Amino acid sequence: MKKMLLVLTLVAFACLTAGAQTRSYTFQDTAHNNYCDGVQLTTFGAVPTYVVGFHDFIDGCGLGFNTPQTGFKASINSLNGDWAKGGGQGTADASFDYLYGGYIGCELSLFNNIKAPPSNSGHWEYYYSCNGSTLYILNEGFLRQGLPPAKAGKSGNVSIGSKTVAQLKGK
Numbered sequence: 001m002k003k004m005l006l007v008l009t010l011v012a013f014a015c016l017t018a019g020a021q022t023r024s025y026t027f028q029d030t031a032h033n034n035y036c037d038g039v040q041l042t043t044f045g046a047v048p049t050y051v052v053g054f055h056d057f058i059d060g061c062g063l064g065f066n067t068p069q070t071g072f073k074a075s076i077n078s079l080n081g082d083w084a085k086g087g088g089q090g091t092a093d094a095s096f097d098y099l100y101g102g103y104i105g106c107e108l109s110l111f112n113n114i115k116a117p118p119s120n121s122g123h124w125e126y127y128y129s130c131n132g133s134t135l136y137i138l139n140e141g142f143l144r145q146g147l148p149p150a151k152a153g154k155s156g157n158v159s160i161g162s163k164t165v166a167q168l169k170g171k
Contacts, residue, residue: 020042020043020044021042021043021044022040022041022042022053023040023041023042023114023145024038024039024040024041024056024145024146024147025038025039025040025041025112025114025124025143025144025145025146025147026038026060026143026144026145026146026147026148027039027124027141027143027159028141028142028143028144029139029141029142030083030140030141030142032142032144034060034144034148034156035060035141035148035156035157035158035159036057036060036061036062036148036156036157036158037055037056037057037060037061037148037158037159037160038055038056038059038060038146038147038148039053039054039055039056039069039110039112039143040053040054040056040147041053041069041089041091041112041114043073043089049072049073050071050072050073051069051070051071051072051073051089051090051091052068052069052070053068053069053091054066054067054068054069055067055068055069055093055095055110056147056148057095057098057158059147059148059149059150060147060148060149060150060156061148061156061158065098067093067094067095067098068094069091069092069093069094069110070091070092071089071090071091071092071110072089072090073087073088073089074087074088074089074090074111075087075088076088076111076113082111082125082137083123083125083137083140083141084111084112084113084122084123084124084125084140085113085123086113087113088111088112088113088114088122089111089112089114090109090110090111091109091110091111092107092108092109093108093109093110093126093160094108095108095160096108096128096160099158099160099161104130105130105131106128106129106130106131107128107129107130108126108127108128108138108160109126109127109128109129109135110124110125110126110127111124111125111127112124112125112143114143122142122143123140123141123142123143124140124141124142124143124159125137125139125140126138126139126140126159126160138160138161139159139160141159
C-alpha cells in the first residue's frame, strides 16, 4: 500500500511539473526605458495555473536580495481601463517589506499579460493596498525579455517605487 501511494504521489508531481515553463523579464516604463529590476516566473500545472518565481533586485540594481513571487493564472476585464488587461498572471510580491527594511503593512501585487512565444512580451501593472484599504495602481509598463543586465555602478530606479537604488542603499 505504501509503494502504491508513493508511486501515485510521484506521478502526480510529474504531471504538475511536466509542462513547467520559466521566463525572465526586465521591467520597462511606458516609454520602453529599463528599470534596474526584473522578474523570473515559472508557470506549471495542468492548464498551467500556478506561478512561482522571484523579483530580481540583484542583477541590475545591485541590492543584496531577490524577493519571492507566488500566484495564479488570472484575468483583468479589458473594459476596466487598466494598462495590463486580458489573460495573464497575478502574483503576490514581498518587495515592499524588503525594500523598506521591515513589515510596513502594505501588500503588493503584480499582474502581467505576458504573451506566449515567439513574442514573449507584454504589459505589467503593480497594485498596492495598505492595511486592507482600497487597491491602488502603483506603476505600469512593458516587459522586455531577459533579466536586467549586471551593470557597473548598479544604479537606476526600481519599478515599484519612487526611490533610486542609491536611496535604497542609504547613499
